[in-house]
Amino acid sequence: MRPATASQTIGPYWHLIEHPEMSDLLRFGALGTPLVLHGRVTDGAGAPVTDAAVELWQSDPPADARFPGFGRCRTDADGGWRFTTLRPGPVRGRGNATQAPHVLLAIMARGLLRPLFTRAYFAGEALNDHDPLLCAIDPPARRATLIAQPDGAAWRLDIRLQGADETVFLDL
Amino acid sequence: MTDETFRPPLPGTQPDYAHAPYRSTHARAPSQALVALPATVTEATGPRFAPTHFPPMADFTATGRTPPMGERIIVAGTVTDEDGRPVAGTMVEIWQANAAGRYNHPGDTHDAPLDPAFRGEGRVFTDAEGAYRFVTIRPGAYPWGNHPNAWRPSHIHFSLFGSAFAQRLITQMYFPGDPLLDLDPIYHAVPDAAARARLVSRFDIGLTQEGYALGYRFDIVLRGRLATPMEA
Numbered sequence: 001m002r003p004a005t006a007s008q009t010i011g012p013y014w015h016l017i018e019h020p021e022m023s024d025l026l027r028f029g030a031l032g033t034p035l036v037l038h039g040r041v042t043d044g045a046g047a048p049v050t051d052a053a054v055e056l057w058q059s060d061p062p063a064d065a066r067f068p069g070f071g072r073c074r075t076d077a078d079g080g081w082r083f084t085t086l087r088p089g090p091v092r093g094r095g096n097a098t099q100a101p102h103v104l105l106a107i108m109a110r111g112l113l114r115p116l117f118t119r120a121y122f123a124g125e126a127l128n129d130h131d132p133l134l135c136a137i138d139p140p141a142r143r144a145t146l147i148a149q150p151d152g153a154a155w156r157l158d159i160r161l162q163g164a165d166e167t168v169f170l171d172l
Numbered sequence: 173m174t175d176e177t178f179r180p181p182l183p184g185t186q187p188d189y190a191h192a193p194y195r196s197t198h199a200r201a202p203s204q205a206l207v208a209l210p211a212t213v214t215e216a217t218g219p220r221f222a223p224t225h226f227p228p229m230a231d232f233t234a235t236g237r238t239p240p241m242g243e244r245i246i247v248a249g250t251v252t253d254e255d256g257r258p259v260a261g262t263m264v265e266i267w268q269a270n271a272a273g274r275y276n277h278p279g280d281t282h283d284a285p286l287d288p289a290f291r292g293e294g295r296v297f298t299d300a301e302g303a304y305r306f307v308t309i310r311p312g313a314y315p316w317g318n319h320p321n322a323w324r325p326s327h328i329h330f331s332l333f334g335s336a337f338a339q340r341l342i343t344q345m346y347f348p349g350d351p352l353l354d355l356d357p358i359y360h361a362v363p364d365a366a367a368r369a370r371l372v373s374r375f376d377i378g379l380t381q382e383g384y385a386l387g388y389r390f391d392i393v394l395r396g397r398l399a400t401p402m403e404a
Contacts, residue, residue: 001254003185004395006362006371008344009196010329013275016267016293017331043199051279057337059214070219093212094175104214108342111196113187113361115340117209133209142204161200171206172178172215172338 007115010108012051015074023073025056025085030067036154037120038082041075041107044162048079052109054159060088060101075109087122093132100127100134102146107159117170120148120157133170142168176216177398178338179254184364193357195318215338221263221297229294232268232308236289242271242309244385247345247373250302251332254396258302264392265331266294266306273312273326282314307385313352325352325359334394345390346372 021027026034037056041049056071063069073081085103093099101122106115121128128134128147137143145167148157159167189201209215233239251259269275269292272284276292292311296304311326327344334340346353353359353372362368370393379387 001396002252002256002393003182003367003370004179004254005341005343005393006367007186007342008329008358008361008371009194010331010342011344012279013269013277014267014329014331015277015279016275016291017265017295044203045199047199049200055340057214057217057219059212059217063217063219068219091213094210099212099214102214104337106337106340109200111194111198111200113189113191113194113197113358115342116189116202119214133207137207162203166202166204168204169202169206170209172209172211 007113009110009113010053012110014053014108018053018072018074020074023071023083025068025071025083028066028068030086032061032067032086035085035087036082037085037103037148037157038080038151038154039157039159040079041081041159041161042079046163048077049075049109049161050077050079051075052081052107054081055106055108056083056085056103057106058085058088058103060091061086090127097132098127098130100125100131102131105159107161116161117172118159118167119146119170120155121146122155123147123149137168176211176336178211178336179396179398185362185367187361187363191357191361194361211336211338216336218333218335218337218339221333223297226263226295228296230296230306232290232292232294232306235291238289240270240287240290240309242287242290244307245310246305246307246379246381246385246387247328247390248303248305248379248387249389249391251298251304251392251394252302253334253394258298258300259334259394260298260300260302262298262332262334264296264298264304266296266328268292268308268328269311269314271309271312273314284312284314310347318357323352323355325350325356330392332392332394339394341392341394343392344371347388348372348375
């Protein structure tokens with residue numbers, strides 16, 4: 001076996017590969033229920049993380065020629081990020097489980113030696129109460145860090161890298 | 173459908189989030205333990221990038237009206253998984269500083285010249301055998317504020333996707349014999365010496381093109397899948 005190559009930080013100059021259009025997953029003409037998902041990334045001191053790359057991947061709706069399923073967005077001077085995509089539906093989990101609608105998020109930045117992975121779920125989805133990942137988070141109070149809230153016509157999920165209300169990050 | 177399980181990292185081969193000598197980790201590394209998420213369809217699938225939407229840019233020295241300043245080099249290698257299977261057709265994103273150690277980026281304020289003939293960005297796709305190749309110039313070392321007289325060793329950034337989001341990899345390629353490697357807290361965040369050494373490219377006279385450019389080989393390994401599903 002050949003061990004996997006070690007991860008290194010994306011650093012502060014990753015914007016050379018940014019391509020801002022990648023935050024719009026509807027740019028190839030995808031059809032479905034649009035979803036605007038946005039939030040801020042803050043650090044352990046509560047300061048905005050202004051140099052992060054936030055990536056989004058969703059397995060539903062399945063990617064095709066019109067819908068890439070993948071997005072990338074920079075954080076701005078306020079730590080803010082925003083994707084325009086399609087609203088996901090429930091997907092199969094391991095075994096015979098059903099997973100509540102969600103998207104996977106990856107945060108990469110200077111000071112992060114590996115990507116941080118988390119998920120965004122959507123408040124009010126009945127399936128959230130039975131989602132295998134949400135149910136595995138202990139203490140249950142931390143589950144809220146993965147649940148986006150309605151914000152006008154959009155959905156909002158803030159990501160706290162460290163400290164009080166720290167986002168639940170995932171070991172994939 | 174069978175549930176896929178990805179290999180956990182071998183001990184010491186991946187950095188922890190918290191690494192005290194690297195100052196930027198102090199306020200950014202999570203303080204709570206990660207929550208295990210065995211791969212589901214979301215983590216076992218990943219984006220596909222079509223060269224039609226993401227055109228390859230394999231010659232970093234050909235983007236300006238004149239050739240960039242610096243030592244032209246060829247970088248090539250393979251992308252495989254931990255079981256040695258080629259990762260074919262995968263997009264590899266690459267970015268780097270110029271020969272003077274300056275990024276073409278508004279955030280880089282290092283007092284070294286920008287080179288109008290060098291953007292420092294490229295993109296290649298692996299072939300059926302997982303092989304990739306690009307032409308660039310050797311990046312320079314540059315100072316950073318981590319500690320007194322801190323300098324990053326020369327490096328090239330790589331971003332890879334594989335076929336599953338669980339294989340996502342961001343890494344850096346270094347150059348053999350660089351005296352700054354011993355002093356670099358980012359390189360030394362990888363605990364295992366052999367795993368660190370695999371981040372250092374190898375000079376390859378076979379890859380070197382006579383009268384044109386030195387060749388450096390950098391093979392990349394993405395996480396593999398466990399052969400036997402852990403759940404029946």
